[in-house]
Amino acid sequence: MTFEYYIKKDEYQYSNTTELILESCPEEERNNEKCFTRYCIENNDCYSYKCVNNTCIINEDFTTYHCFFDNFENKMLCGKTLYENCKNNEECYPGSCNEQNFCIDKSVPYISNGMKKDFFIFIFIIIIILILIVIVCHRKNKNKTFD
16 A cells, blocks of 8 residues: 555545545455555546455556655666565565565565464463463462461
8 A cells, every 4th residue: 555554444444535545455455355445436536447345456457656766876766556566576666575476565564364363373372371370370379278
């Protein structure tokens, strides 16, 4: 996405705008509920001119570039914007082309559903172990008071 904040699934439908929506998502990522933009109603709402399920989708017919002036090299540099299709890091403005072949910003973590699931399972196991330790310690202390 090319704006200052990231929209979560629960908030995107309330982010109506009268401005042209510049950000867009890969359709597959939107279908997997991993990417949302501000709420669009029709194609005209999106810079990509493609509104699907109230989300602006990357239009394969044209590519969006982000250009900026590099003061150190004294020249204009351009790269594909976030979530545009890519083949290598050099194509992307944020500088990273991920395994799914779209540009990402490495400073914003991209966590897949599988990683989230593994993380929650790990936390659940840790909590169970801590509860068991507390129970065992409590029983030992209880037994010592009776001796």
